[in-house]
Amino acid sequence: MRRILFFASLLLFQYTHAQQIAFERDSNTTTTYDETIAFYQKLDKKYAACTLLTYGSTDSGKPLHVFVLNKEGQFNPQQLHQQHKTILLINNGIHPGEPEGIDASMMLARDLLEKNNLPRNAVVCIIPVYNVGGMLNRGASRVNQNGPEAYGFRGNARNLDLNRDFIKTDSRNTRSFQEIFHTWKPDIFMDTHTSNGADYQYVMTLIETQTDKLHPVLGDFAPTFTSELYNRMQKSNFGMVPYVNFRGSNPESGLVAFLETPRYSTGYAALHHTIGYMPETHMWKPYPQRVHSTYEILRHFISVADERAAEIHDRRQLALEQSKTQKQFVLTWKLDTIAHRQISFKGYKSGEKLSDVSGFPRQYYDRNKPFTKGIPYYNRYKPDIVVEKPYAYVIPQAWQEVVDLLIINGITVNKLKKDTLLTLQMYYITDYQTGRGPYEGHYLHSNIKVRPEVQQIQCYVGDYMVITNQSGNRYILETLEPQAADSFFSWNFFDSILSQKEYFSAYIFEDEAFRMLNKDLELKKQFEQAKTTDEELRNNGRAQLDWIYKHSAHYEKTHLRYPVGRLLEHSPRPTRFTCSSARTVSSVFE
Numbered sequence: 328m329r330r331i332l333f334f335a336s337l338l339l340f341q342y343t344h345a346q347q348i349a350f351e352r353d354s355n356t357t358t359t360y361d362e363t364i365a366f367y368q369k370l371d372k373k374y375a376a377c378t379l380l381t382y383g384s385t386d387s388g389k390p391l392h393v394f395v396l397n398k399e400g401q402f403n404p405q406q407l408h409q410q411h412k413t414i415l416l417i418n419n420g421i422h423p424g425e426p427e428g429i430d431a432s433m434m435l436a437r438d439l440l441e442k443n444n445l446p447r448n449a450v451v452c453i454i455p456v457y458n459v460g461g462m463l464n465r466g467a468s469r470v471n472q473n474g475p476e477a478y479g480f481r482g483n484a485r486n487l488d489l490n491r492d493f494i495k496t497d498s499r500n501t502r503s504f505q506e507i508f509h510t511w512k513p514d515i516f517m518d519t520h521t522s523n524g525a526d527y528q529y530v531m532t533l534i535e536t537q538t539d540k541l542h543p544v545l546g547d548f549a550p551t552f553t554s555e556l557y558n559r560m561q562k563s564n565f566g567m568v569p570y571v572n573f574r575g576s577n578p579e580s581g582l583v584a585f586l587e588t589p590r591y592s593t594g595y596a597a598l599h600h601t602i603g604y605m606p607e608t609h610m611w612k613p614y615p616q617r618v619h620s621t622y623e624i625l626r627h628f629i630s631v632a633d634e635r636a637a638e639i640h641d642r643r644q645l646a647l648e649q650s651k652t653q654k655q656f657v658l659t660w661k662l663d664t665i666a667h668r669q670i671s672f673k674g675y676k677s678g679e680k681l682s683d684v685s686g687f688p689r690q691y692y693d694r695n696k697p698f699t700k701g702i703p704y705y706n707r708y709k710p711d712i713v714v715e716k717p718y719a720y721v722i723p724q725a726w727q728e729v730v731d732l733l734i735i736n737g738i739t740v741n742k743l744k745k746d747t748l749l750t751l752q753m754y755y756i757t758d759y760q761t762g763r764g765p766y767e768g769h770y771l772h773s774n775i776k777v778r779p780e781v782q783q784i785q786c787y788v789g790d791y792m793v794i795t796n797q798s799g800n801r802y803i804l805e806t807l808e809p810q811a812a813d814s815f816f817s818w819n820f821f822d823s824i825l826s827q828k829e830y831f832s833a834y835i836f837e838d839e840a841f842r843m844l845n846k847d848l849e850l851k852k853q854f855e856q857a858k859t860t861d862e863e864l865r866n867n868g869r870a871q872l873d874w875i876y877k878h879s880a881h882y883e884k885t886h887l888r889y890p891v892g893r894l895l896e897h898s899p900r901p902t903r904f905t906c907s908s909a910r911t912v913s914s915v916f917e
């Protein structure tokens with residue numbers, strides 16, 4: 328019945344809409360890049376309540392577009408925020424092989440305009456396609472996907488997966504996105520996707536910003552918004568389930584809420600106190616159902632945001648305000664393996680049989696054996712590494728690319744006005760692991776351990792100071808603290824500090840080392856102690872020389888020293904460090 332209704336509605340589309348998209352002519356087809364932009368340009372010309380804007384470039388050389396819909400035909404983001412409008416940002420085609428959102432957004436934007444049905448309290452910003460280069464690279468690269476016939480590719484023009492790029496910002500797409508994000512400051516965000524993985528009965532699944540990661544005033548609210556999306560999708564005949572990320576070998580083992588760290592779109596949005604959603608349709612369902620369900624979730628997303636605009640706006644402002652004085656920040660999270668709730672899950676029986684290809688056992692899902700049963704859903708995370716924020720971070724100007732990213736992200740950065748000796752807490756990197764192979768153009772570090780040490784650090788005129796009294800504090804802490812899950816350190820921004828620049832020649836240093844031990848009895852005592860506890864050291868002459876070298880005045884202090892210093896307290900003496908504004912806002916020191 329649903330299918331008949333759906334095709335009837337397709338026929339209706341054919342006869343009523345002046346502007347059709349390719350999908351409406353052939354439901355196994357998705358739009359091309361040129362058709363998409365031409366479509367929005369035509370809407371822009373025809374209606375006063377919308378405008379098509381461009382922001383910066385993408386790695387393909389083509390600009391990034393944003394289509395903005397406002398009933399009142401006014402498109403100044405500052406004024407719209409002053410009017411307490413809720414700003415929605417919808418992102419499509421970050422993975423262009425998952426094009427439902429591209430098609431659904433075009434139809435929805437047109438329908439809202441045609442029927443004069445735009446929300447009163449919400450402004451809708453749509454990125455028609457984010458990964459422009461990927462969309463231009465059209466083919467059929469998703470082997471397990473049930474249509475459309477041809478579509479774009481996951482990698483962008485630089486072969487980057489843009490949904491891992493929100494912190495390292497290797498692509499021009501991401502830079503332009505961040506400009507859009509900080510111009511429009513969306514209160515709420517949706518990034519449309521298609522999933523692969525297990526088979527189950529649902530067309531649509533949903534990832535929401537993991538609520539423990541949100542500021543409590545948003546974390547309390549987001550689940551009520553989410554459950555309204557679930558209710559309305561059920562009424563639209565597209566009942567949903569959380570994204571099917573399961574604990575064991577199949578979904579019956581229980582689902583685990585996906586922890587979207589800041590490298591992902593919604594994890595990035597959460598750093599700026601924006602509630603995020605990633606709808607994920609199931610790739611093996613027919614394309615028309617996937618487009619239709621995406622259309623429905625976008626429609627409900629807009630209407631719930633419209634109805635609850637005042638509350639969303641107030642809570643978000645409160646979160647932004649309170650984060651300025653927040654003292655502690657969580658850098659990593661771990662799954663609470665005990666807390667869970669039961670959810671009803673409509674799956675297909677899975678099992679193992681012998682492969683016709685290899686003769687070895689293979690997994691399969693039997694669509695003739697659907698089931699509905701209660702399964703555990705683990706959706707709580709507990710703080711793991713937590714830090715106290717310093718008064719400010721001091722960044723030597725040598726690390727300009729880090730400062731550039733802070734500025735793009737709306738962070739106020741000050742410059743030292745003169746050479747200054749500062750007492751800073753510095754971190755030494757004491758342990759870390761590095762991925763064996765390249766990951767998104769990087770050799771990602773993880774499990775980073777640090778040892779803090781207070782030192783006198785010579786800073787120079789033009790070095791940067793970032794004071795942690797900002798609504799962007801989460802972005803500051805979660806990028807600059809090396810232990811954070813997606814810190815700049817983990818993404819290799821500071822790798823040059825990891826290698827030692829000077830060494831000793833053993834045959835010359837032998838005599839010097841002997842002299843040092845005899846001259847410094849305390850050092851000698853420590854050395855003997857180290858040998859008793861460390862067998863490797865005891866049995867290795869070179870290692871012993873290295874131990875003495877590293878305890879000598881010759882050993883470089885900068886080896887393994889993370890260069891961003893933590894200024895723990897603001898000095899009461901105003902002349903101690905004077906700063907001038909670095910492009911953004913005037914200094915607090917003047």
Ligand SMILES: [Zn+2]
Nearest residue numbers: 422425520521
């Ligand atoms: Zn995706």
